[in-house]
Amino acid sequence: MEFVLIALAILVVALVLGASLLVGRGRRTTRLDTDAAAGTTLTRPRPPVTTADPAAQAGATAVDPTSLAEAPTPTVDLPPAEPEPGLVFDTPPPSAGRLVRLRSRLARSQSSLGRGLLTVLSREKLTEDDWEEVEETLLAADVGLAATTQIVQRLRTQTLVLATASGTQLRDLVVRELTAVLGPDLDRTLATEQPDRPAVVLVVGVNGAGKTTTVGKIARALVGDGRSVVLGAADTFRAAAADQLETWGERVGVLTVRGREGGDPASVAFEAVRTGIDAGVDTVLIDTAGRLHTKSGLMDELGKVKRVVEKLGPVDEVLLVLDATTGQNGVVQARVFTEAVTVTGVVLTKLDGTAKGGIVVAVQRELGIPVKLVGLGEGPDDLAPFEPEAFAEALVGNV
Numbered sequence: 001m002e003f004v005l006i007a008l009a010i011l012v013v014a015l016v017l018g019a020s021l022l023v024g025r026g027r028r029t030t031r032l033d034t035d036a037a038a039g040t041t042l043t044r045p046r047p048p049v050t051t052a053d054p055a056a057q058a059g060a061t062a063v064d065p066t067s068l069a070e071a072p073t074p075t076v077d078l079p080p081a082e083p084e085p086g087l088v089f090d091t092p093p094p095s096a097g098r099l100v101r102l103r104s105r106l107a108r109s110q111s112s113l114g115r116g117l118l119t120v121l122s123r124e125k126l127t128e129d130d131w132e133e134v135e136e137t138l139l140a141a142d143v144g145l146a147a148t149t150q151i152v153q154r155l156r157t158q159t160l161v162l163a164t165a166s167g168t169q170l171r172d173l174v175v176r177e178l179t180a181v182l183g184p185d186l187d188r189t190l191a192t193e194q195p196d197r198p199a200v201v202l203v204v205g206v207n208g209a210g211k212t213t214t215v216g217k218i219a220r221a222l223v224g225d226g227r228s229v230v231l232g233a234a235d236t237f238r239a240a241a242a243d244q245l246e247t248w249g250e251r252v253g254v255l256t257v258r259g260r261e262g263g264d265p266a267s268v269a270f271e272a273v274r275t276g277i278d279a280g281v282d283t284v285l286i287d288t289a290g291r292l293h294t295k296s297g298l299m300d301e302l303g304k305v306k307r308v309v310e311k312l313g314p315v316d317e318v319l320l321v322l323d324a325t326t327g328q329n330g331v332v333q334a335r336v337f338t339e340a341v342t343v344t345g346v347v348l349t350k351l352d353g354t355a356k357g358g359i360v361v362a363v364q365r366e367l368g369i370p371v372k373l374v375g376l377g378e379g380p381d382d383l384a385p386f387e388p389e390a391f392a393e394a395l396v397g398n399v
């Protein structure tokens with residue numbers, strides 16, 4: 001019996017040792033400052049790094065933005081992103097054509113919106129009840145009242161065409177009308193590249209909307225397009241958010257700047273941009289916190305993050321992440337953010353989990369801001385640039 005117990009104890013110790021060795025080998029970034037409580041932490045794909053003034057890094061969480069602007073600039077020598085021997089970084093696919101590849105994710109929207117419309121419109125003679133059904137279908141998909149009225153009016157003027165249209169013609173017509181209300185002419189370019197400095201992208205939104213995931217997905221897409229990136233974990237409210245972001249970065253060999261939990265988000269954002277400038281990367285992506293108790297607290301914090309970053313140069317893009325499954329509530333929440341910062345683009349996440357794909361239309365109309373990206377799943381590459389026609393095609397599905 002004693003022998004069995006000793007053997008078991010040895011086995012347990014061996015297992016624990018083995019597991020810790022495996023975890024250690026799995027880390028693809030190195031934490032440069034061991035005293036994370038003292039300030040900003042820089043994690044990167046691999047050492048070495050040279051900083052002219054290590055104290056500048058350690059002191060980066062100092063709250064006074066003026067002192068931050070005057071702090072000595074560290075020289076960050078960004079090495080080529082190479083994993084440790086034996087490990088490989090992910091090679092994400094480029095961003096082009098993703099919406100078409102991911103269109104089946106909109107299946108729930110397809111059946112309620114596209115199929116619903118086609119079923120009614122293919123009836124031989126359209127009565128007032130039928131038109132009401134068209135209206136209800138559009139409203140149920142969260143298209144919004146103004147756009148619904150516009151679509152119905154335009155379709156009504158084409159009743160003669162509808163009466164004789166084949167299935168394919170009808171489908172094309174509905175795709176055309178949906179595309180028209182999706183704002184095909186809006187500028188949806190993501191400002192992720194500047195000629196002589198890194199482009200700075202700030203990502204905002206309420207907690208749980210998918211901000212951190214979106215920042216990670218954008219970083220992957222940029223890497224997939226051959227760009228270099230630095231991440232800033234300015235959501236210091238929740239340590240897990242920074243860990244999560246770091247993991248996204250590690251997987252594609254991207255460096256993350258983070259602060260201690262509860263630290264000053266503006267300092268982390270500043271440090272991330274400064275690191276990006278020193279390393280000469282293409283884009284700095286900054287994740288922010290969305291969980292603040294008061295609206296004014298949130299506004300103050302976001303405003304400060306932007307102001308402090310602007311001491312180094314302009315913020316090129318402010319992306320607002322909205323959860324599509326929250327429908328019109330999301331639009332109400334969005335207004336709080338648009339009051340705090342000038343939002344330049346919307347990312348609508350979780351469109352794979354809702355039958356209300358029409359929310360894209362409502363968000364754009366009510367906020368007056370273009371949807372630039374859509375989240376279509378929890379997978380690392382389930383984020384696509386928004387293209388109105390491809391989206392309308394996906395909503396309607398195949399006849």
Ligand SMILES: Nc1nc2c(ncn2[C@@H]2O[C@H](COP(=O)(O)OP(=O)(O)OP(=O)(O)O)[C@@H](O)[C@H]2O)c(=O)[nH]1
Nearest residue numbers: 207208209210211212213241349350375376377378
């Ligand atoms: N189905 C689906 N899930 C998504 C999508 N985008 C994000 N999620 C999920 O939404 C959840 C919340 O995402 P986070 O990125 O942690 O959200 P956050 O806004 O950063 O939240 P906080 O860090 O708490 O502020 C996670 O489980 C994500 O996997 C999407 O496009 N589709």
